[in-house]
Amino acid sequence: MKKEYRESEIRAHYRALTLWLIEQKLTITTMESATAGQIASLITDTEGSSAVLKGAFVTYCNEAKIQQGVPADVIDTYTVYSKETAAAMAEVCRKSYKADIGVGVTGTMGNIDPANPDASVPGQVYFAVSTKMGTESFYRELAPQTNRLMYKLAVAEEIYEALAAEIFPGSLPG
Template sequence: MGKKCLEQQVREDYQKLTKLLIQENLTISTMESATGGQIASLITDTQGASAIMKGAFVTYSNEAKIMQGVPEEILDTYSVYSTQTALAMAKRCKQVYDADIGIGVTGTMGNIDPNHPDDSQPGTVYYAICVKDREFCTCVKIPPQENRLAYKMAVAKEINNKLTEELIHVRK
């Protein structure tokens, strides 16, 4: 699937997801590092998203994560590149915005983090989704992409697929 095709498909998938969240009256918030706000942007690209998007944090640095309530001990113990950090991010944004859904994303796109060379693995992204009382977190390996936007779209696709799957469980 080419870059343009992937981007268009991801945008269409998020439009469907946002309409579903509106229909189900489920609110959402995000705390994003590696994706730099791309998930929030994709959600808010759909008209009516203000009914469900409670807010978002772009916490690109560790300091920003800590300022928004991610426990420093988690970063120190597991590193910023971990499912534990992604889960703390998802829980915190869900709590701060009193949302039904929280998404946390951290990781490394196509490069090694010069501040954490031992912990960062290019293309390795950790994300967590909290939907009501359900929690899910995982690590995904994104194959090499031609640019940062392509990495972000590949991660967004993964998150959309998993969130859509999780919503099936909540709706039952």
Template structure:
């Protein structure tokens, strides 16, 4: 079966994360993540590569708003822009980078395919923010 343009299979995704992790190792950079919509999958994919402990400083899975706030995301950012926003993703990235003293912070929030019953007005299925 042919693969549609712009889609990825699991082997391709894992290979790209392995390349990324090796590049971070080569450059001596450390990364941290705060993930909501991806539930820790980015951190998991990074750690699939040998030597990833030199790169991944730590990771948070902050599925609820309270967890995000406890990990350093300002509550007013979520209140003002909603949990599903670029501003919240940026605040998540900044909070985990600071917390783990990493060079790079990755924040991910959004809804993969469902409406969030706790935030129905703010969630649009399929919208993800990095």
């Protein structure tokens, strides 16, 4: 059965996340590839988000990830589409911005990536969350979505659900 993603629900989840981060006095940053800044955008849709979002990187190509500090050997060894690359992205952005939470996300949305055709499988997404307690990596397979925005929102929801259930269980509405 195909999982349904509802934009209004996803936006409500990110509003709750942002308000919770403000309340907890926690900061967050992202390094996004597949979502191209959608996670940071969802966070900044809530008033007061400047207190929690330290900054964000959109690193759409491999070179951009490497320029920001993702080790080239991680990408070479595991491919750009891997839990290891997502973990490196999350750790690099968290350290770069001195944030409490770093989120890294990479993957292939609706089509094969011509720059990485051998590693690119549509619908496969990797993301990681880095905190001072460590880094957790995740893998999800998405069913085809109606458009590019819905792919990005679907990934955003998967990240929110991981934050709510596994990183901060019991703290966020699920």
